Structures are given as C-alpha cells and as structure tokens.
Amino acid sequence: MSDSNYTVVARTEALPAKSSLRVELKGHDILLCHIEAGIFAVTNLCSHAEAQLHEGKLKGHKILCPLHGAAFDVRDGTALTRPATKPLCSYRVKVLGDDILIELPETN
Amino acid sequence: MTATSDTQPGSARAPGPSVADTLRSDSIAPPPPLLEQSYQFLGDAEIPFSRYTDTTFFQSEMEKLWPKSWQWACREEHIPDVGDHYVYDIGKWSVIVVRAEDNVIRAFLNVCSHRGTRILSTEGAGYSQSLTCPFHGWSWDLNGQLTQLPGRWDFPHVSDASHGLDEVSCERWGGFVFINIDPQAATLDNYLDCLPDHFKHFPLEQRRIKLHVEKVLPCNWKAAQEAFMEAYHNVETHNAPNGANAQYDIFGKYVSRFIHTIGSYSPESLADYAGDRWRSPPLTETEQLQALGVTDAAAAEQAEQHTARAVAAAIYREQMSADMGVDLSACSDSLMLDSIEYHLFPNMFFFPGISIPMCYRFRPNGMDTDTCIFDLMLLEPIAEGAEHQEPPEPIKLSIDQSYTEAEGLSWLAPVYDEDTGNLQMQQQGFKTSTRGGVTLGNYQESRIRRVHMTLDEFLDAPVTEA
Ligand code: FES
Ligand code: FES
Ligand SMILES: [Fe+2]
Numbered sequence: 178m179s180d181s182n183y184t185v186v187a188r189t190e191a192l193p194a195k196s197s198l199r200v201e202l203k204g205h206d207i208l209l210c211h212i213e214a215g216i217f218a219v220t221n222l223c224s225h226a227e228a229q230l231h232e233g234k235l236k237g238h239k240i241l242c243p244l245h246g247a248a249f250d251v252r253d254g255t256a257l258t259r260p261a262t263k264p265l266c267s268y269r270v271k272v273l274g275d276d277i278l279i280e281l282p283e284t285n
Numbered sequence: 286m287t288a289t290s291d292t293q294p295g296s297a298r299a300p301g302p303s304v305a306d307t308l309r310s311d312s313i314a315p316p317p318p319l320l321e322q323s324y325q326f327l328g329d330a331e332i333p334f335s336r337y338t339d340t341t342f343f344q345s346e347m348e349k350l351w352p353k354s355w356q357w358a359c360r361e362e363h364i365p366d367v368g369d370h371y372v373y374d375i376g377k378w379s380v381i382v383v384r385a386e387d388n389v390i391r392a393f394l395n396v397c398s399h400r401g402t403r404i405l406s407t408e409g410a411g412y413s414q415s416l417t418c419p420f421h422g423w424s425w426d427l428n429g430q431l432t433q434l435p436g437r438w439d440f441p442h443v444s445d446a447s448h449g450l451d452e453v454s455c456e457r458w459g460g461f462v463f464i465n466i467d468p469q470a471a472t473l474d475n476y477l478d479c480l481p482d483h484f485k486h487f488p489l490e491q492r493r494i495k496l497h498v499e500k501v502l503p504c505n506w507k508a509a510q511e512a513f514m515e516a517y518h519n520v521e522t523h524n525a526p527n528g529a530n531a532q533y534d535i536f537g538k539y540v541s542r543f544i545h546t547i548g549s550y551s552p553e554s555l556a557d558y559a560g561d562r563w564r565s566p567p568l569t570e571t572e573q574l575q576a577l578g579v580t581d582a583a584a585a586e587q588a589e590q591h592t593a594r595a596v597a598a599a600i601y602r603e604q605m606s607a608d609m610g611v612d613l614s615a616c617s618d619s620l621m622l623d624s625i626e627y628h629l630f631p632n633m634f635f636f637p638g639i640s641i642p643m644c645y646r647f648r649p650n651g652m653d654t655d656t657c658i659f660d661l662m663l664l665e666p667i668a669e670g671a672e673h674q675e676p677p678e679p680i681k682l683s684i685d686q687s688y689t690e691a692e693g694l695s696w697l698a699p700v701y702d703e704d705t706g707n708l709q710m711q712q713q714g715f716k717t718s719t720r721g722g723v724t725l726g727n728y729q730e731s732r733i734r735r736v737h738m739t740l741d742e743f744l745d746a747p748v749t750e751a
Contacts, residue, residue, distance in 0.1 A: 234366075234412040237678065245424070246370070246405065246413025259406045259419035 183271055183278040192216065192277065197240065199231035202279060207268060209277060210251040212238050217251045218270045218279050224249075224256060224263040295326030295727040301553025304532035304544050311618035312595040316486035318479075319544065319619055323534045327734045331722030334715040336737070337505040343654040347376045350743045352466035354631050355454075355476050357646065358382050358392070359410070359462050360494060362673035368414045368427065372405045373464065376649045380453060380464050381405055381416065385427035392455035392464045398431070398448040399423050409678065416450070425450050459489035459635070478540040480627065480635070487620060487637035489644075492664040493673060498691045499660050500682035501650055502705055504712035506657035507736070510632060510647040512704055512711075514736075516545040516624070517729040520555070522703050526563035530554035533731055538739045539630040541732040547622040547641070548577050548594035577622075578696075598622055601640055610668045613639060628732060630739050639666065655712055656684065661701070663693075 186200040187209060198209045199221055206221040208230050219240070221230050228244035235241075239248045239257060247261030254265035269280040305322065308315050336342055358373035359382055370383040372395055379395035381404065395404050397418040404418050405411065415432060417424040424433035429450035434440060454465040456473040458481065463473050474481065502509045512518070516528030527550035534542040552567035568576075571585040573593035579585075579600055588596045598618035605621075606613045619625070620639055627635045634645035646660040660679070667673070680691045688698040688705075725734055 234368075236410065236412070236675070241412040243368070243412070243414050245415065245417035246411050248407075248411060257407075258411070260417055260422075 182280045182283065183269075184281070185276045186279050187277045189216075189272060189275050189277060195235065197231060197235045199229075200279075203281060205268075205281065207279065208240065208251075209270070209279075210235055210240060212251060214238065214252060216270050216272060216277060218268040219249065219251055219254045219265040220267075222265075223247060223261065224265055225261040230265075293326070294329060295324070295731070298728065299530040299551065299554035300556055301530060301551035303530060304546055307546050307549050307594070308544075308619050312591070312598065313615065313617045315617040315619040318483040318486060319617070319625065321534070322532065323536050324728065324731065325535055326727060327535070327731055327738060329725070329727055331720070331724055332734070332737050333722040334718060334720075337508050337712065337715050338654065340654050343505075343649070343652075345744050346740075347378075347649075347652070349746060350631060350740060351375050351378055351649075353470070353743055353746075355456075355463045355465045355470070355473050355629075356631075357461040357633060358464045360676060361390075361457060361460050361462055361490075362493065362676050363410050364390070364462070365673065365675075366412070369410065369412050370405070370416075371410050371462070372408045374408050374648075376652055378466055379403060379408075380466065381450075382455065382462050382464065383416075383427050390455055390457065390462055391427070391429065392453045392462075393429050393450035394453060394466070396451065397423060398450065423448075459484055460492065461489070476539055477629070478537040480540055480629065483627070484635070484637065489635060489637075489664060491667055491669065492642070493667050494676040495642075495663040495665040496691075496693045497660065497662045497677055497679040498682060498688070498694065499658060499679040500686070500688070500705070501684040502657050502659050503655070503684055503709035504657065505654060505715075506632065506647045506649050508711055508715070509657050509659055509705070509708055510628075510634075510645070511733045511736075512708060513626070513634065513645060514541075514543070514628060514732045515726075515729050516543060517726060518704075518707075519545075520558055522707065523700060526550045526552075526555060526568070529558070531729070533728055535731060535735050538735075538742070541628045541735055543624075543626050543732065544619070545624040545626075546594075546619075547624060548573055548597045549592065594618055594622060605639060609666055610671075611666045613666075628736070630736060636664075642666070659705070 186202055192198045192209055192211045194211050196211055200207050207218050208221040210217050223230055223242040225247050228242050230240050233241045233243040238252055240251050241248050245260050248257040249265050250257055254267035256262055256264050271278045359371040363371045364384040367384055370381050373380045380392050381395045382392045385391050397404055402418050402420045404416055415424050415426055422435050426432050429452055431445045431448045454470040456463050516531040519525045519528030528545050530551040531543050531545040552564045555564050570588040570593040574588045577597045579597055584596050598621040601621050602613045624641045625638050632647045636643040642664050644662040644664050648658045650656040650658050688694055688701040
C-alpha cells in the first residue's frame with residue numbers, strides 16, 4: 178500500500194485532544210477522534226440505524242451514539258454494546274506535520 | 286487511666302486515653318460533629334452464620350432489602366449533560382439513571398415494557414438522547430415516555446401512558462445520585478439521619494473521584510463490609526498499634542461511625558494483646574512520625590516537643606493544599622489525618638478525612654451468596670467553584686487479583702490486600718463452624734449488630750404490592 182492513498186482531511190489544530198471532528202472525503206462521511214492513544218477515524222454513521230455519530234459523545238476511547246446509545250471503540254470500530262452489533266468501518270490515519278491524512282480503502 | 290468499669294454491658298472501654306482525649310488536645314480543633322459521642326448497647330446475642338451463607342436468606346434480601354433501601358448509584362459528575370446515563374446493577378435489579386431536560390435526574394428500571402428485555406447491556410456511564418430496547422426497537426425519551434413503537438397497528442392495547450419505563454425514586458446528596466427502587470419510598474433526607482448535618486462541615490459535593498477500583502471478593506457482601514466496620518482487627522491483620530482504642534458511634538437505624546486516630550495510639554489499650562511490641566517501650570513521637578512517612582530531622586525534633594500528630598498534620602496541610610489547589614490551612618488535625626468512617630445502611634461508607642478520603646460500597650455479585658463486589662473510591666477535595674472533570678472509569682479486579690495491580694492505590698494497596706485476605710477463610714469458616722453464629726464485641730463491633738438489626742426490620746416487613 179503506497180502513501181498515495183492518503184489524503185489530507187484536516188489540520189491538527191482543528192482537532193484538540195478529547196475532541197472529534199466530522200470530515201467528508203470522496204463521499205465518505207468520516208469522524209476523526211483525538212483520544213489519548215492518538216488520532217483515529219471511523220465512519221460517521223452508526224451501524225445500528227445510521228445516526229450521525231458526530232452528534233454523539235466521545236468518552237475515553239469510546240464514541241457513544243446519540244440515538245440509542247451504542248458504544249464503539251474508535252480505535253478499530255468494534256461495537257461494544259447493544260443495540261449495535263456490527264462494527265464501524267475504520268480508516269487508517271497518519272499525521273504529517275500539521276496535517277491529518279486518511280487512507281481510503283483501495284476498492285474506492 | 287484504667288479500664289472503665291464494665292458492670293453495665295457495653296460500658297467498658299479500652300484502658301488509656303480515648304479518641305476524644307486525643308482530639309481535644311489537637312493543634313487545630315475538630316469541627317463539632319467529631320466531638321459528638323453516641324453509643325448504645327444493643328445486646329450481645331450471636332449473629333447466625335446462616336445470614337451469610339443461606340441462599341434463602343440471600344433471596345429475601347433480594348426481595349425485601351435491595352428494592353426498598355436507598356443506595357447511591359453514581360456521582361453527579363458521571364452524568365454531567367442531558368442524555369448522559371449510568372447503569373447501576375444490584376443483584377437481579379438494574380437501574381438506569383439519566384440526566385433529563387432541565388437538569389432533572391431520573392431513574393428507571395432497566396427493563397423493557399414489551400417483553401421484559403434488559404435495555405442497556407453494560408453497567409456504568411453512557412450517553413444517548415433516547416433509550417431503545419435492542420429486541421424489537423421500542424424506544425423511550427429521557428422522561429421514560431414511550432416514543433417509538435414499530436408496528437404500532439398490532440398493539441391497540443398499548444398506549445404511551447401504559448408502557449412508559451418504570452420510574453424509581455431518585456434523589457441527590459453530597460454529589461451522589463441515590464436511587465430507591467421503591468417508587469413510594471420515604472424521602473432520602475429522612476434516611477440520611479445526621480449525615481447532612483455532619484457533612485456540612487466536610488462537603489462531599491466538593492470532591493472528585495481520583496480513583497475507583499471495583500473488585501470481586503470471595504464472601505457474602507455483609508462479611509466484606511463488616512471487615513471495614515471495626516478497627517479491632519488492626520493489630521492482628523495490619524500489624525499496626527492504633528485502632529485498639531477507636532471510638533464507635535451509633536447515630537440511629539441507618540448511620541454509624543468510627544473514628545480511629547492516626548499518628549497517635551494508646552499503649553495502654555494494648556495491655557492484653559500478645560507481645561510487648563508498642564507497649565514497652567512505646568513508640569516515640571519520632572517513630573510515629575516516621576510511620577506517617579515523615580522522615581526529616583527538623584520535623585522529628587518538633588515532634589518530640591509537640592506531637593507527631595501536630596507535626597504531621599501541619600506538613601500534610603501544606604503539601605495537600607498545594608497538590609490539590611484547596612486551602613486546608615484551617616483544617617483540623619483529625620480531618621487531616623484520621624480514619625473517620627460513616628456507614629449508611631445497608632452498604633455505603635463515607636470518609637470525611639483528607640488524607641483518608643474513601644468511599645466504599647459493598648454489593649452482592651449478581652445472585653451469588655458467596656461473593657460480592659467492593660467499590661472503592663478515593664474522593665479528593667477540589668477547590669470551591671472548580672468544575673468537575675470526567676471521572677475515571679473503574680479499574681476492575683477479579684477475585685484472584687491483588688490491589689497492587691490497581692495503579693494509583695500506592696501504600697493503600699497492601700492494606701486492602703490484608704483486609705480482604707481474611708474473607709475467603711471467613712466465608713468458609715461460617716460453613717464449617719458448629720457454634721451457630723458470630724460473637725461480637727459489645728462496643729467495638731456494635732456497628733455490625735446495628736446493621737443486622739435494621740436489616741431485620743426490612744426482612745420482617747410485610748410484603749406490599751408496589
Ligand atoms: S443509531 Fe446508533 S445506536 Fe441506534
Ligand atoms: S422486548 Fe423490548 S422491544 Fe420487544
Ligand atoms: Fe483494615
């Protein structure tokens with residue numbers, strides 16, 4: 178996988194620690210999350226009933242869905258609690274200088 | 286001073302100076318509640334072992350105690366925003382506490398009004414603007430009103446009013462959110478007895494959770510909490526001289542207290558304990574200061590002139606004021622140093638102290654008579670008007686893990702290992718013994734008896750339909 182799949186989506190100053198940021202990239206609705214372990218990216222749509230996760234709450238390494246409260250691990254998208262059972266799609270993230278980059282899956 | 290006469294049962298006390306004597310000679314006097322004394326003799330009959338081991342007894346607690354008594358479910362700072370919720374489990378019961386609109390905190394049974402499914406799966410803090418059952422997707426707003434019923438055409442017999450969530454009683458005190466599963470429960474204020482009065486002097490709302498450890502213990506929940514209701518075990522279990530002259534108070538049906546001084550002890554109180562250690566010769570003030578972690582020579586010299594207690598309190602005041610950003614300059618020696626422990630029936634402990642700032646809760650572990658869950662929190666004072674930060678998640682320790690595996694407990698970790706190290710053997714011994722029951726000291730173990738007496742009032746109460 179080459180670096181060319183990575184695209185700049187935001188500047189680091191727009192994503193302080195313990196915050197999240199919604200970004201769009203080629204039709205993908207993506208949520209960037211800055212947690213203690215670093216910056217991670219998951220799809221912004223809840224796998225349960227597609228609520229928008231940027232309206233939810235970031236707690237530690239978990240994002241909590243605003244609609245029915247499902248919790249996901251933002252590090253890899255794992256669904257941690259019901260009603261969600263399917264994981265969120267997660268994206269690779271790189272920080273280069275002040276830029277945050279995301280890698281879109283090759284199938285795109 | 287000699288041992289007080291014991292002609293009246295319960296009137297005897299340890300020989301030597303009392304806790305009150307120590308407190309009265311402190312360099313900064315304690316607030317008035319700490320000088321109060323309130324003891325009553327409650328009898329000396331054995332407490333049957335079956336109360337700790339019998340599954341039928343456990344069942345009746347599950348039906349008549351837990352759904353009828355006030356318990357704290359979480360701290361207010363666990364649910365700062367509208368939509369934040371906290372799930373609290375107690376045996377077969379589970380409660381959702383939510384922060385609804387207008388800063389109202391409500392609590393509901395964590396169970397669906399359709400076919401009974403548990404709604405939120407995991408205990409602890411979460412967030413959502415509505416509550417939805419994972420089975421068929423019925424959904425309620427934060428006030429417990431049914432707002433979504435997929436395929437409503439099939440449920441003409443269901444209305445939003447008939448199938449709201451079951452609301453339970455919910456009130457706040459000291460920064461804690463209390464629930465009582467009984468919707469008709471008498472108010473919390475009533476139940477808290479002298480606590481609101483006493484804790485005016487040491488407000489718990491002005492504290493934050495510094496550390497929360499949740500451990501499974503190998504005994505009945507009552508045996509576990511009883512290991513923390515007396516300081517009589519200090520010499521044998523902790524190899525420490527203080528505690529033999531601790532003060533015990535019973536303030537009513539629901540509240541009791543001990544005060545156990547740190548940085549001083551009574552050599553006389555150890556008169557009939559095994560060995561001469563700590564008695565002849567007694568520890569010097571310098572040695573007592575060292576035991577408190579203060580080792581510099583200037584302080585030692587002061588301690589010999591004043592007391593270890595006064596010197597340690599002064600040093601702690603300065604250090605802890607700086608560390609926590611609060612002004613402790615007028616804080617009494619006793620609050621700075623001592624282990625002061627209030628118990629609230631059935632299973633909660635609050636410590637007003639500054640260097641011993643604990644809060645405990647003991648609960649059955651699911652439906653198991655022989656194990657329990659011990660929540661241990663350190664509640665650190667925060668500056669007046671300071672914002673609450675997001676509290677740390679509990680560190681969960683299994684039945685076999687040591688407290689030394691919980692980061693942040695430091696010197697307390699081995700102490701809790703000592704405290705909980707006896708419990709498996711005690712639970713086993715309850716079943717081995719042919720004596721019938723536990724024997725209690727009239728004074729030092731009186732708080733334990735008070736809890737059993739109040740428990741009986743709950744268990745003997747006639748069952749009423751909610
Ligand atoms: S849409 Fe996210 S939990 Fe239902
Ligand atoms: S059991 Fe809850 S929606 Fe059916
Ligand atoms: Fe102890």
